[in-house]
Amino acid sequence: MKLPSSIALAVSIHSVLSCLLPWATSDPVFTGFLQCLPKQSQPTYPIFEAIFTHDNTSFQSVLQHYIRNSRFLTPTTPKPLAIVAAKHESHVQATVICVKQHGLQIRVRSGGHDYEGLSYASAVPFVILDMFNLRAIDVNLANESAWVQSGATLGELYYEIANKSKVHGFPAGACLTVGAGGHFSGGGYGPMMRKYGLTVDNIEDAKLVNVNGTILDRKSMGDDLFWAIRGGGGASFGVILSWKIKLAPVPAKVTVFNVERTLEQGATDVAYKWQYVAPKLPDDVFIRAQPLVISNKGKKTVKVSFIGLFLGQSDKLLPLMNESFPELGLQQKDCVQMSWIESTVFWGNYPVGTPINVLLERPNGSGFFFKVKSDYIKEPIPKQGLEFLWQMMLEVEKVMLQWNPYGGRMSQFSESDTPFPHRAGNLFLIHYWIHWSEEGSEIANKYIDLSRKLYEGMAPFVSKSPREAFQNYRDLDIGANLPNKTSFQTAEVFGRKYFRCNFDRLVRVKTAVDPQNFFNHEQSIPPL
Numbered sequence: 327m328k329l330p331s332s333i334a335l336a337v338s339i340h341s342v343l344s345c346l347l348p349w350a351t352s353d354p355v356f357t358g359f360l361q362c363l364p365k366q367s368q369p370t371y372p373i374f375e376a377i378f379t380h381d382n383t384s385f386q387s388v389l390q391h392y393i394r395n396s397r398f399l400t401p402t403t404p405k406p407l408a409i410v411a412a413k414h415e416s417h418v419q420a421t422v423i424c425v426k427q428h429g430l431q432i433r434v435r436s437g438g439h440d441y442e443g444l445s446y447a448s449a450v451p452f453v454i455l456d457m458f459n460l461r462a463i464d465v466n467l468a469n470e471s472a473w474v475q476s477g478a479t480l481g482e483l484y485y486e487i488a489n490k491s492k493v494h495g496f497p498a499g500a501c502l503t504v505g506a507g508g509h510f511s512g513g514g515y516g517p518m519m520r521k522y523g524l525t526v527d528n529i530e531d532a533k534l535v536n537v538n539g540t541i542l543d544r545k546s547m548g549d550d551l552f553w554a555i556r557g558g559g560g561a562s563f564g565v566i567l568s569w570k571i572k573l574a575p576v577p578a579k580v581t582v583f584n585v586e587r588t589l590e591q592g593a594t595d596v597a598y599k600w601q602y603v604a605p606k607l608p609d610d611v612f613i614r615a616q617p618l619v620i621s622n623k624g625k626k627t628v629k630v631s632f633i634g635l636f637l638g639q640s641d642k643l644l645p646l647m648n649e650s651f652p653e654l655g656l657q658q659k660d661c662v663q664m665s666w667i668e669s670t671v672f673w674g675n676y677p678v679g680t681p682i683n684v685l686l687e688r689p690n691g692s693g694f695f696f697k698v699k700s701d702y703i704k705e706p707i708p709k710q711g712l713e714f715l716w717q718m719m720l721e722v723e724k725v726m727l728q729w730n731p732y733g734g735r736m737s738q739f740s741e742s743d744t745p746f747p748h749r750a751g752n753l754f755l756i757h758y759w760i761h762w763s764e765e766g767s768e769i770a771n772k773y774i775d776l777s778r779k780l781y782e783g784m785a786p787f788v789s790k791s792p793r794e795a796f797q798n799y800r801d802l803d804i805g806a807n808l809p810n811k812t813s814f815q816t817a818e819v820f821g822r823k824y825f826r827c828n829f830d831r832l833v834r835v836k837t838a839v840d841p842q843n844f845f846n847h848e849q850s851i852p853p854l
Contacts, residue, residue: 392438437505476507
């Protein structure tokens with residue numbers, strides 16, 4: 327016998343509540359939140375199967391699956407009251423409405439690559455809205471665009487584009503498991519940035535759930551909010567459901583290479599010249615310099631990998647490199663020609679020849695503890711400065727840097743076109759990655775202190791007033807608010823570093839769309 331809908335709803339609510347921990351069932355706020363969810367979601371898309379509480383056998387695995395930094399997999403890391411792994415847009419709307427009604431905090435996670443864990447940890451009672459089930463990708467070659475849901479990974483996006491076309495791609499990141507939601511809203515860059523700009527420079531529309539649980543598109547949200555979410559971090563303004571992106575033309579064959587030099591092989595001279603050459607090469611060429619500490623015959627040294635992408639074939643690349651960058655010594659044997667989709671696998675750090683199905687893999691958790699920082703370089707670092715940097719790296723040992731060159735298309739945007747301000751005048755972006763595998767707070771503090779020492783040592787060579795940073799590479803060391811206790815003065819410190827003068831407009835947008843600061847975290851945009 328089929329129960330009346332009102333009775334069925336009551337039975338369903340009771341079945342969920344009966345599974346909760348004793349402390350949760352006795353908490354009227356949390357109980358009220360759970361009772362609210364089915365009332366606010368569409369009955370045709372039951373929300374109960376998307377809810378994970380502490381007594382659910384899958385709770386721990388769902389929580390840990392999308393945590394990429396083991397620093398936030400410890401027993402002392404605050405856990406959510408519940409995870410809502412939304413399977414439909416109405417689940418997102420219901421979660422926003424019910425979290426707000428019951429005075430909890432919401433943390434929104436897509437790929438789990440938030441370097442400081444702000445998308446899945448908080449010191450106040452919170453709920454995770456997990457977007458990993460919302461991963462649909464709809465490619466439309468007729469107008470060279472695609473709609474991408476926030477839970478889709480970059481690898482899945484690349485795969486789906488290539489499944490429809492061999493001459494289209496998209497300028498986004500090299501890390502294939504990054505979620506579209508966070509990557510796009512923070513700026514997003516990759517090996518085609520010098521040709522096509524940032525990810526946010528190639529977004530045409532978006533769907534967002536605002537603080538009232540209403541779904542807005544570009545037209546209904548207005549120019550200011552659409553501007554803000556393209557580089558200002560979507561988690562400050564709402565929940566991004568999906569993005570409409572503009573596809574980029576790519577040749578049938580591209581060329582990749584990886585030329586390595588140790589200090590003993592003249593890496594310092596090559597890296598020094600790279601600073602002058604890489605930002606001024608034709609925009610079809612992207613060469614990342616990647617210094618790394620290695621052990622060579624029992625002796626620690628620094629190896630610099632020069633990893634390149636050329637949107638064309640090697641017969642055109644080699645003469646260009648021999649003329650502009652002979653110090654690198656690029657040869658035909660270093661060059662590998664492949665399709666653009668195969669190049670995304672190469673940039674994902676897989677061996678040449680790895681099947682492209684690897685783009686669809688979603689690794690479970692992380693095997694590393696790490697701390698990340700970032701810097702912008704406006705003047706070439708002198709050779710003495712490079713030698714000083716190598717020495718600091720050798721002291722840290724477990725460290726890798728990525729230098730990503732600017733110039734090309736990046737210099738053609740005004741710094742106010744999007745919230746991302748780091749445009750003309752920058753030679754390259756530095757990404758510091760300090761990692762370790764040992765557990766324990768003592769060892770963690772050791773490497774975090776070393777990361778800070780390295781960062782401070784670089785101060786003479788990087789941007790100043792403010793010392794700029796990349797919002798996608800979140801770093802709480804440059805300033806952080808307490809959860810639910812946002813100070814404008816504190817936010818202005820990190821806000822200027824991430825957004826420069828664009829911070830002021832972001833604050834005005836935040837004040838207009840979320841004046842009560844419902845969407846907040848330790849580095850969110852504050853309202854006035």
